[in-house]
Amino acid sequence: MAKKRGRAPKKNRREGLQITSMMDMFTILVVFLLKQFAAEGAILTNADNLVLPNSVSKKKPKEVNLQIAVTHDMVLVDNLPVVPTEDIRNIPHDNPDPSNPKLEERLRSHYAQEEEMVRLGALNEVEGKVIVQVDKNMDFDVLYKIMNTCGKVGYNNMNFAVMERES
Amino acid sequence: MALKNFKKATATVKDLDLTPFMCLMVVLVPILLLQAEFAQIAIIDINLPEGRGSQTKQTVKQRPKEEENKLLLTAIITDSVLTLGAKGGFLPSLFYQEFHKYITKDDGKELTVKYDPKNPEPPKHPVTGRPLEIYERYDIYLYSCDQDYEEINKCLYTKYGEMLTDVDGVPVQKVEPGDTVYALSNPRRMSVVRDPSEFQLQPMSVYDELKNRLMKVKERFKDADDAENIIIAAENEVLYDKIVQIMDAARQAEFPNISIAKLRG
Numbered sequence: 432m433a434k435k436r437g438r439a440p441k442k443n444r445r446e447g448l449q450i451t452s453m454m455d456m457f458t459i460l461v462v463f464l465l466k467q468f469a470a471e472g473a474i475l476t477n478a479d480n481l482v483l484p485n486s487v488s489k490k491k492p493k494e495v496n497l498q499i500a501v502t503h504d505m506v507l508v509d510n511l512p513v514v515p516t517e518d519i520r521n522i523p524h525d526n527p528d529p530s531n532p533k534l535e536e537r538l539r540s541h542y543a544q545e546e547e548m549v550r551l552g553a554l555n556e557v558e559g560k561v562i563v564q565v566d567k568n569m570d571f572d573v574l575y576k577i578m579n580t581c582g583k584v585g586y587n588n589m590n591f592a593v594m595e596r597e598s
Numbered sequence: 599m600a601l602k603n604f605k606k607a608t609a610t611v612k613d614l615d616l617t618p619f620m621c622l623m624v625v626l627v628p629i630l631l632l633q634a635e636f637a638q639i640a641i642i643d644i645n646l647p648e649g650r651g652s653q654t655k656q657t658v659k660q661r662p663k664e665e666e667n668k669l670l671l672t673a674i675i676t677d678s679v680l681t682l683g684a685k686g687g688f689l690p691s692l693f694y695q696e697f698h699k700y701i702t703k704d705d706g707k708e709l710t711v712k713y714d715p716k717n718p719e720p721p722k723h724p725v726t727g728r729p730l731e732i733y734e735r736y737d738i739y740l741y742s743c744d745q746d747y748e749e750i751n752k753c754l755y756t757k758y759g760e761m762l763t764d765v766d767g768v769p770v771q772k773v774e775p776g777d778t779v780y781a782l783s784n785p786r787r788m789s790v791v792r793d794p795s796e797f798q799l800q801p802m803s804v805y806d807e808l809k810n811r812l813m814k815v816k817e818r819f820k821d822a823d824d825a826e827n828i829i830i831a832a833e834n835e836v837l838y839d840k841i842v843q844i845m846d847a848a849r850q851a852e853f854p855n856i857s858i859a860k861l862r863g
Contacts, residue, residue, distance in 0.1 A: 450616060457623040464630035482733060484842040487850065488640040503732075524834065562641060565838050568732050572834035574841075575860050590641040593842060 484567035486593035496560040497541055513537050519573050530580040538584040561586040644856045669822040672829040675836055677715050680804050682811055694740040694804045701736045738839055741801040754797040756781050761806040767814050784850055805847045812851035828853040833861050
């Protein structure tokens, strides 16, 4: 009799879908994906027709710095086109201190901005950090001249952006 | 009686109603998955070109006057040779031939062709016959060859793509069961050959041999003042991709302070 009474209510109960485990999974997935976004962000924006070389480097870009992108047609500073790459290439090879005046001027104004921010107390010091994105089919000559221009202005702390090699 | 009824009513509400939350999840997960970037961008630290652009105090500070116990390790790359040099002299040059791997945009076919620097024409598409674009070039392989650029040197690789060397760090072409070999990772991984067919004979990559040599240099000159520095000197025409690959080899051999210099032609 006691057994019978115990079983009867069970039969009447409507069994719902067991979604607890699926909920767990979804929660973990969402948290993971959100975290990935928070950690990465889109610090580097990839310019069009710019293929970065593959590398085994695991170091992640941490903060927003000045960006220089070198594509086959244009040199861009913070995603604004500044000077055609051809102009950079045409600087004579025997020039001991190659630099492009237009690019130099643009970089100087960015550097002055940073100095201004230090004066106002928004930054601790002028870091002179710059991230250079160069197309992997670019020749060394152009790279060297751009690096030299950066160094001249005071951007000594350079980083190359690369694609992480999968494997 | 009223209490009994109330109890009955609350007993049926057992679980939270998770349906709205589920709906949210079902929307959020695909959105986030779609937006997630799976190609990750990383960065490489480098120093400024040697001898140029050092007007600021920061760079001057990094280069002290005395250079007694300095190694001045330099990797020199031109369009056909890769050489490793230091203050004491140069190691034998590594002559290389270039092979370009293309992946076609329209049908995703892989194609590896030998590149001739004297005749730099892009290869033709295997089916349609159109010349391939530079953006379709996926990878550049540099294979070590002899002095006359005729025969490509080969050596054994593990299934993970690591070069095999013997005790002295010389690449091996042939192994017998029972031999002791070292796989080129950092630090080198020793193993005893059980089955020679585990390893494949492949063209020797110049980058692997460079890494091998750099690791030897690192072992021998641990206590030099600049045991972490390397200068990469390149000719004008060298592609950026090759420089990044050399940087990778340098970093894997524990030379993290990379400087870049230019060879005067």
